[in-house]
Amino acid sequence: MHSEVQALIARSNRLGADPTTTNYAGGNTSAKAQVTDPVTGGPVDLLWVKGSGGDLGTLTEAGLAVLRLDRLRALVDVYPADAGSGNPVDPEREDEMVPLLDYCRHGRGGAAPSIDTAMHGLVDAAHVDHLHPDAGIAVAAAADGPELTKEIFGDRVLWVPWRRPGFQLGLDIAAVARANPQAIGVILGGHGITAWGATSEECERHSLEIIRTAQSYLDEHGRAEPFGPVIDGYAPLPPDERRARAAALAPVLRGLASTDRPQVGHFIDSDVVLDFVARERHPALAALGTSCPDHFLRTKVRPMVLDLPPTAPLPETLDRLRELHAAYRDDYRAYYERHATSDSPPMRGADPAIVLVPGVGMFSFGANKQTARVAGEFYVNAVNVMRGAxxxxxxxxxxxxxxFRIEYWALEEAKLKRLPKPKPLATRVAFVTGGGSGIGRATAHRLAAEGACVVVADRDAEAAATVAAEIGGADVAVAVTADVTDGTAVARALRAAVLAFGGVDLVVNNAGLSISKPLLETTEADWDLQHDVMAKGSFLVSREAARIMTAQGMGGDIVYISSKNSLFAGPNNVAYGAAKADQAHQVRLLAAELGGHGIRVNGVNPDGVVRGSGIFAGGWGAQRAAVYGVPEEKLGEFYAQRTLLKREVLPEHVANAVFVLTSGELSHTTGLHVPVDAGVAAAFLR
Incomplete structure (x- = not known):
């Protein structure tokens, strides 16, 4: 790797790791250097620049677009520029330039060049940074931005009026840099900052100088309460009340935000958000929308804002949110119709991406958890920008x-069309009980692999955390501690799921245990424990999940991991078999009751799953082996030999059945039990 590229990546990672410098996937950085052309053997000047859709904080060499500088700069001769006059450039002509960037690429592979590539290539400096710091955008989005820029920076940083990102903006910045050799960078009106330097170190130093100088000015000269006084009754609720209120609102909000297409949710109750929504001017400022293109592409032009205090009765609040949502959709359609032309892409959806709730916090929504979380983070950036300005x-x-021109830009539409096809369970939130081991662990892994966000619930907190960590970070899986025999604990665990992902769509009732004893040796405690965990536990989880699913109005799936023993009458197994039969009939009862809400309830009936099973490892294996007179280590083989297929059932086989039942392929199936027992004739459904 070229030394300049090494320096570029290191600089990018440092800048991207600091939220005061830029936001996730925001901004881009570049370096120029001369290398030997492998074809001609002669020197060639190259540009390495962060590619489209990449993130500075995690940038690697593979995320860089590599272009020949001579060919990139030759595009100036074919572009119908306005020579920095400020006159509008035909956007269709701007769009013509982007495909030409592909003809400037050098070598094999590399990331796709972004719309900001011209900015980096045309500025005559070895290293260039384009960033979206809150302090810089505050100046860029201020009504008197040009005057503030001069007052704050003198002639060291210049003002460039708003220009949609593209080739002309690159020409504008390059012209300012040429005419002002003393300058280290520019403030881009309504957008962000660009800085440059002869070395990577100098470029980074200039970027940080602009950001820190702007922030120092805001700190020293800014008014103490730019959002006005706190509105009476709009102060934040105490933390426990606030999160309880958020958990009550989240499923309804997620359902509303999913009117056009299913969404995953994220909740933020940071001090920045709570202070903003408590202040007098927040409705007017929110209505103005965000400024930086990176912001409003993710947050939409403006948020939906609840206009009731947090102490308003919950039914009144929910009714008002539904009214506001209907109005928001009407407003968004009107916005689209005001600006759409005959060649505009179709409207992508009229639901809000950001919902602000005074006293409670902010709910953000997206096609996956990361997108929802990043949308919320960007709106926090927008609040900081508003405060500064x-x-x-x-x-x-x-x-x-x-x-509108940027939101419905043909290039943005093309980027969206390049996204991979969503996985079968994308946008779905799964809650798996007994997820810390065995069937639960395998099911959690399978559902996550198919695109679901997964909540791993287990009474063993360490086991649940381990499985969640195996699956991935908090954007994919979270762990909750839950004793399913305790209704309060179950409600708490499902509230945690709601706050993590916005709601719940798919529940797997898997928590279980077994004690193998003859009838005369089975105690009341043995009976009660097994019925409490499996029969009562499944009931409690299903009841709480059904509340959430009906509030969402998005349908859902509840799957019971029952057993072939719900049908098969084996020896020394009365308590376990009866509890499993209870679960099996709950499937039928709930399928009949919840079908009107679009909630499907099905079951899976495995044979004994020995390998990887928490139940068998906890003593059940030894007990069943004794009943059948085989060594415990041979129990799996014994079970396999009594089946029609002569195959051992593993946790992954049960997980496969859960996926099939919930993937959408069996959309018209409810009340079904699927045997996963390799063929036990005595357990055939009749």
């Missing part, structure tokens, strides 16, 4: 027509 001036984002 309002503290020294007046917040004045780019106008609505410009926002």
């Amino acid at each position: 309002e503290s020294v001036s007046r917040y004045a984002p780019i106008d609505e027509a410009e926002k």
Whole structure:
């Protein structure tokens, strides 16, 4: 790897790791250097620049687009530029330039060049940073941004008026840099900052100088309460009340935000958000929308804002949210119709991506957890921008027509179309009990692999955390501690699921245990324990999950991991077999009751799953081996030999059945029990 590329990646990772510098997937960095052309053997000047859709904090060499600088700069001669006059450039001509970037690429592979590539290639400096720091955008989005830029930076940093990202913006910045050799960078109106330097170190130093100088100015000159006084009754609820209220609102909000297409949710109750929604000016500022293109592409042009105090009765609040949602959809359709042209992409959906609730916090939504979380983070950035701009001036984002041009840009539409096809369980939130081992662990892994967000619930907190960590980070899986015999604990665990992902769509009732004893040796305690965990536990989990699913209005799946013993009458097994029969009939009862809400309830009947099973490892294996007179280590083989297929049932086989039942292929199936027993004739369904 070229030394300049090494320095570029190191600089990018440092800048991307600091939220005061730029946000996730925001901004781009570049380096220029001369290498030997492997074809001609002669020197060639190259540009390495962060590719489209990448993230600075995690950038690697594979995430860089590599272009020949001579060919990139030759595009100036074919572009119908306005020579920095400020006159509008035909957006269709701008769009013509992007495909030409592919003809400037050098070598094999590399990331796709982003729309900001021209900015990096045309500026005559070895290293260039384009970033979206809150302090810089606050100046860029202030009503008197040009004057503030001069007051804050003198002639060291210049102002470039708003220009949609593209080739002309690159020409504008390059012209300013050429005309002002003393300058280290520019403030881009309504957008962010760009800095440059002769070395990677100098470029990074200049970027940080611009950001820190802007922040120092805001800190020293800004008004103390730019959002106005706190509205009476809008102060944040105490933490426990706040999160309980959020858990009650989240499923309804997620259902509303999923009117056009299913969404995953994220909840934030940071001080920044709570202070903003408590202040007098938050409705007016929120209505202005965000400014930076990176912000509103993820947050939509403006959020939905609840106009009731947090102490309003819950039914009244829910009714008002439904009214506001209907109005939001009408407003968004009107926005689209005001600005759409005959060649605009179709409207992508009229639901809000951000919902602000005074006293409670912010709910954000997206096609997956990461997208939902990042949307919320971007709106926090937007609040910081508003605060900075309002503290020294007046917040004045780019106008609505410009926002529409970017939101429905043909290039943005093309980027969306390049996204991979969603996995079968994408947007679905799964709650798996007994997820810390055996069938539960295998099921959690399978559902996550198929695109679901997974909540791993187990009374063993360490085991649940281990499985969640195996699956991935908090954007994919979280662990909760839950004793399914305790209704309060079950409700708490499902509230945690709601706060993590916005709701619940898919429940797997898997928690279980077994004690193998003859009838005369089975105690009341043996009976009660097994019925409490499996019969009562499944009932408690299903009841709480059904509350959430009906509030969402998005349907759902409940799957019971029952057993072939719900049908097969084996010896020394009365308590376990009866509890499993109870579970099996719950499937039928709930399928009949919940079908009107689009909730499907099905079951899986495994044979004994020995390998990887927490139940068998906990003593059940030894007990059953004694009943059948075989060594415990041979129990799996014994079970396999008594089946029609002569195959041992493993946790993964049960997980496969859960996936098939919930993937959508059996969308018209409910009340079904699927045997996963390799063929036990005595357990055939009749």
